[in-house]
Amino acid sequence: MNQTIAYRINDNLYLNITDRCTLACKFCPKTQGIKRVHDFDLTLEQRPEIESIIESIGNPREYDSIVFCGFGEPTLRLKVLLTVARHIKKERGKVRINTDGLANLFHKRNVLPDFEGLVDALSVSLNGQNETIYNQHCQPALKGSFNAVLDFLRLAPRYVPEVTASAIHGLEGLDIEACSALAKQLGVGFRQRNLDVVG
């Protein structure tokens, strides 16, 4: 089976380890039935095994970062993610996770200590300055998702050196300045993103 597990954009290598999410973000191409990023078709016929993911990375030092991203929430496959991250760190690569910040809510425990020493950076989607705007754009399946993202962001810097919240510019009702202020209040960095730009 020929499916895209790893794809390079600029100097980073992105890993597509699952197509599952508990969100159904309205702005996500997947929600709109599009499974492509740049020239890469990210359709997964089956979720890749650890060995295939490691094989698809090659030498992690050839990239600025290896980024768990894809068209799904990577922390839903926590054991797989941690095993691959351990391999990347052993090979002296840098690990980033692009996440919805709902891992603690989903797994019903604080998973952040598992990241310590394995994850260099977290980029957490915070697409809403309040619960109403967040729910409008992200359509969470799990109750309490917005507050869970805030708790996750508040705790994350204890375990991960670089933590950034991000929000997409131009979403209806989304106040970038307010999102940035919220991130600051939570003690993390902030990055404004543009629609359809992976990073």
Ligand code: SF4
């Ligand atoms: S969390 Fe990410 S992959 Fe999942 S629906 Fe939202 S934008 Fe798409």
